[in-house]
Amino acid sequence: MDLIVAGHAGQGLQVISRTLAWMLVRAGYYVFLSQDVMSRIRGGHNFARLRVGTEPVYADGDAAQVLVALDPALVERHIPHLAPDAVVVTDAAGTLPEGVNAVRLPFADLAREPVMVNAVAVGASLALVGLDPAGLGEIFSGQFRGKGEEVVRRNVAAAEAGFRAVVEGGKGCCPPKLAGGVPGERVLISGAEALALGAIAAGVRVVTGYPMSPATPIVEYCFRHAQEAGLIVEQTEDEVSAANLAIGAAFAGARSMVCTAGGGFCLMNEALSLAGMTETPLVLCVGMRPGPATGMATRTEQADLLFSIYAGHGEFPRAVLTPADAEQAFHAAQDAFRIAEKYQTPVIILFDQFMADALWTVERSRLRSGVASPSTLVPDSAAIKPYSYRRYEVTESGVSPMVLPGTAQQLVYADSDEHTEEGHIAESAAIRLLMVNKRNAKLAGIRRELAVPKVEAEVKAEAEVKARVKVEVKVEAEGEEKAETLVFCFGSSRGVVSEALKRLRAKGLNAAMVHLNHIWPFPVDAVAGLVGKEKRALTVEQNYSGQLAQLLLQECGVRAAGTVRRFDGRQFTVAEVEAGLEEMMR
């Protein structure tokens, strides 16, 4: 079942959509909740889509059975998104287009107070999908934490009024009621929250950022839980400072993370290069929204892939991770810290706005802490002769043992200039060669962090693959092995592509998906092996120039036979990916 909740900014759409989603998850359903939000504080037209299923759902649906519109004027523009039998819940005042199957409720009367209109809408929606409003109090208590019990009570009363109004007066136009939910230990979490939580689970200590969509929710989550998690969270004067402060903290031994979007990441490029040169472990969460420049602040794109891979002046190793959903985001944070520390270099978690702002239903058991990540920190610096520590000691792996400043009888010199093994400024050609080779030798090790991809025979099996705490499989190939076409994607396109391929298979068109979760260093051998000589590669990506297709060609010599692209700031729909792929496969 699909639902749409529409209204103006400032009308409490988040409360409606999140509460509904929460009720559904508690009732045993899997919910996928995505937001379409304008960059404004009041007014405009915002909406949320809820996809509800008895099995995991990872993408928006094509046609909703329920539309909750706080303003009837918003109904018309959603008619293309509605199923023929859809029910519209909206205010009694105002006119509706012809032929709409509507439940008209006097929102203001039922609410008693204007701020309670959203609670009325929650109650009305529950009645339409056939869920008991008992339990709402608990959810409202969580949402209105700190506003007092009276506020919770009045919201529950308003919701019950909305529920009753539909039950008593709206009979005969309800959509099929939900059935088959099996309650389990599941969480409903946004991609941004999962990223933050993954970082906390990985033992992050210092988080910095400058407010910018879509990274702000990550920093805000950390601020909210700073006390209990023991975090230092700093909103700096700009992104330059955010990145440098995190680097300073990492140099002094704190796991550090900086959060930004593409534009802010531009400002951080110098610091990214600094982390590479000084060999400082740093995790950067970079959210993609449509650019260039300010672009579209609250919308989605995947156009910073090549930028992230090449960002920063000079040559230094890095990893770029592109999680598909909340569960992968949680693990991406842990993988990022593990790789950053093991190889003493920056790791970028490149996520799209859609992934970060959407809410995903995740089995709780899959979100475990992997904090015991290997560290190159010298366990006993007493084993090193006093005052002889060399921060950039040349080793075969390129990774030097790490001693922190403040260690007794050792001094640590880190330098952004080319430097000696001791960390002092150097201009000798011989030292330069030694250090360039040392730093870039780490790339081979980082590459080994990527495991050999597997072709999954069944999409469902992915759950098992993802269940691993230690993330081994970085390239997931979904679909049947005999598929002659491989569809490559990264980031949040995974759910959409997976579903589109399922539909194509039903039409006899066989293609398998390869979702690149850990995209850099590019898994050259694995991808080249999967494509081989016979198979055809297609890409699905949200950018203009086909950046993943470019990588395939450049890294593996694989020329994609076609790319399905979208770059209007909106997430792909399953139908359009299906249509795009079908055209290329026929």
Added chain:
Amino acid sequence: MRIAAERTLAEEWAVPKDVDVAWCPGCGNFGIREAVKLALSELGLKPEQSCFVSGIGQAAKAPHYIRCNLFNGLHGRTLPVAAGVKLANPGLVVLAEGGDGDGYAEGGNHFLHALRRNVNMTYLVHDNQIYGLTKGQTSPTSEPGMKTRTTPCGAIEPAFRPLALAVMMDAGFVARGFCARPRQLADIIKLAVQHRGFSLVEILQNCVSFNHVNTAKWYSHRIYDLADEKHDPTDRDKAYHKALEWGDRIPVGVIYRSGRKSYDELLGETLGPRLSDPDRIPDLLDELLGQFQ
């Protein structure tokens, strides 16, 4: 902490004599380096208790020429890195060091916000009113009319007055020293390091290669010690006037002290302790995940 004999500690801060120092003979940086070593050794600190953070420029090379912990980062980015080091390890004595171009031009915004943030660290600014390493361009503190490679007809912008800005921002500790008086400078640095919060030490410095106006002799004729005038550094109005005084008479010494609480004090008061035990994480994660159910 065991306090070793003063001479031994002073020696501990010194690099071997054969280290190739990239400064011009007669550079004011040498005097500043002596003052820094003197101050830190007299405070009974060992090099490994320190962490210097510097940027790029001839001044920013200074920590390479003493024994210390050092993060030598990017031009202008000294202060955010230093704040990060201090927040991650409050046990370290953190000093940021660089020149006028590094701190007041490239790092201007960070300087402004470091004054606001008030992290417990000391900022040593070698101010020679000129760009040295890039060979003689104008700096934010160059006097109007000063001819440089990038102001061939003379600088037309007014000089930046960092100390006045710091007083205006109610910085905790604002002082000025002079490179040719290392004893006095060392005493100022000692007070700065002992101050809890952000302490600014602006150091007047000659550049023998590119600044032929503000020479060591030029400064020597103009500077006077605020202590001799019984200046009260807690008087903000007077401090502001002293911070702006420039020309025939240039004050050195402690200009301003405020009772502002430092970042770590305020953080401790409002949000409790930080950097907690990693063993807590599984329980913490369990608790946080529960809030999403």
